[in-house]
Amino acid sequence: MQVKDRFLKYVSYDTQSDDDNLAAPSTEKQLVLANELVREMREMGITDAAVDGNGIVTGTVPGNAPDAPVLGLIAHYDTSPALTGTDVKPRVIEGYDGSDIPLDAERGIVMKVSEFGMLRDAVGEDLIVTDGNTLLGADDKAGVAEIMTAAERLLADPGRPHGSIGVGFTPDEEVGRGADHFDVGALGADYAYTVDGGPVGELEFENFNAATAKVTVTGQGIHPGDAKDRMINASRVAVEFQSMLPERQTPENTEGYEGFIHLMRFDGGVEEARLAYILRDHDAEKLEEKKRVMCAAGEFINGKYGKKLVSVELVDEYRNMKEQILPHFHLIDNARRAMEEVGIEPNVIPIRGGTDGARLSYMGLPCPNLGTGGQCFHGRYEHITVQSLERNVELLMKIAEIYAKRPG
Numbered sequence: 001m002q003v004k005d006r007f008l009k010y011v012s013y014d015t016q017s018d019d020d021n022l023a024a025p026s027t028e029k030q031l032v033l034a035n036e037l038v039r040e041m042r043e044m045g046i047t048d049a050a051v052d053g054n055g056i057v058t059g060t061v062p063g064n065a066p067d068a069p070v071l072g073l074i075a076h077y078d079t080s081p082a083l084t085g086t087d088v089k090p091r092v093i094e095g096y097d098g099s100d101i102p103l104d105a106e107r108g109i110v111m112k113v114s115e116f117g118m119l120r121d122a123v124g125e126d127l128i129v130t131d132g133n134t135l136l137g138a139d140d141k142a143g144v145a146e147i148m149t150a151a152e153r154l155l156a157d158p159g160r161p162h163g164s165i166g167v168g169f170t171p172d173e174e175v176g177r178g179a180d181h182f183d184v185g186a187l188g189a190d191y192a193y194t195v196d197g198g199p200v201g202e203l204e205f206e207n208f209n210a211a212t213a214k215v216t217v218t219g220q221g222i223h224p225g226d227a228k229d230r231m232i233n234a235s236r237v238a239v240e241f242q243s244m245l246p247e248r249q250t251p252e253n254t255e256g257y258e259g260f261i262h263l264m265r266f267d268g269g270v271e272e273a274r275l276a277y278i279l280r281d282h283d284a285e286k287l288e289e290k291k292r293v294m295c296a297a298g299e300f301i302n303g304k305y306g307k308k309l310v311s312v313e314l315v316d317e318y319r320n321m322k323e324q325i326l327p328h329f330h331l332i333d334n335a336r337r338a339m340e341e342v343g344i345e346p347n348v349i350p351i352r353g354g355t356d357g358a359r360l361s362y363m364g365l366p367c368p369n370l371g372t373g374g375q376c377f378h379g380r381y382e383h384i385t386v387q388s389l390e391r392n393v394e395l396l397m398k399i400a401e402i403y404a405k406r407p408g
Helices: 004-012 029-042 115-120 137-155 234-243 283-306 323-326 330-341 356-362 386-405
Strands: 057-059 073-077 091-093 102-104 110-111 128-129 165-169 193-196 201-205 209-218 260-268 272-281 310-318
Touching: 004 128, 004 137, 004 201, 029 057, 029 137, 057 137, 073 137, 073 386, 091 283, 102 128, 102 209, 137 165, 137 193, 137 209, 193 330, 193 356, 193 386, 209 234, 209 283, 209 386, 234 260, 234 283, 260 283, 272 283, 272 330, 283 310, 310 356, 323 330, 323 356, 330 386
Parallel strands: 073 165, 073 193
Antiparallel strands: 057 165, 091 128, 102 110, 209 272, 209 310, 260 272
16 A cells, blocks of 8 residues: 555544543544554554554564664554544645645635745645644654555565564554553564654654643632622633743743743633643753742742632653663664665754653663654644655665664
8 A cells, every 4th residue: 555545544533532531542433543553464464463452553574684673663643632633634735836725715724835834845746734624643644654654565575674673553642641551572672763753854862851730720609799809710810820920931932942831721610720731841950940830820829819729730741862862872873874865854853742752762662753744733734745755654664774784
């Protein structure tokens, strides 16, 4: 199957994860695609393909280079809760001409080149976009499709040298739990790459340290007509809490190595309000400072009102993988070399996000990240080109070949 067809097939599956459900996987619908991946893997010759009770799919591409290390290739198949992934209707614009793209003309949803300048890099290529009403799912079904296609081609070409390859697909990465139940030993890999990033050529071994914050504000409701000196409006207190956080430390005001505190959701009434945040920073101490700022804001408000109105619950998610990758820098050198050999310009940058690879690196499996070719993830403007999908398949095969000829 061509990688384009495989990708278009996978995005038709609704695999949105749910950060409010702590089950594994967080949504049963993710398992529908998981089982289909297992079926396809077995069909192409990965005889040990299986999905476990937590929705993690694994299998082994047998190698033909006995001295090569076992390489892992990992992606996640869930999609972000940020926008619906139900009834995705991808559209392929063949030979994209560089003009603005009406996604949903009736609703006036247009992807403008003036706002999305990366579209200029897609001119002449076959561009896959949404219909403006859902996300696309390139994050990370592009990575899944690329790994599956690379595996199929390696199995069909016994003359191409490669070591054994452990394939892994995870649910719930988008809610920070993709690696929670991952059995590194069962995968059997010495080193791995996640395929879960942006433009082709991205090579990443630094990611955010990450935490979440759930803030609950308890108010005191009473009839508005009798409210003077009695009512405590939880939503107004929540707004007060938010106003105490650093105004410039938000995603829309930061870049590169700058971290942020991001308000993801606000649900409130008079009696209770809930705020959900994600906290990110490449520097671990700066992340701790962001936690202290949030706790201090809650303590200040509680002191001001003379009672505990605000509770702040902090949970660590993942850490910067850099210190785990540096002792195995051949992972970066070999990926860079593979890119150059297949005509891709390497772009080594910090991840302004996280991947399962960050968690796996601290579980004993050094695992930097490769771009997929997708852009503008988690929203209606998400897109990818067919040519990017193809280039990444060639890259994965070349990395496997390099490790067969030049073990770590």
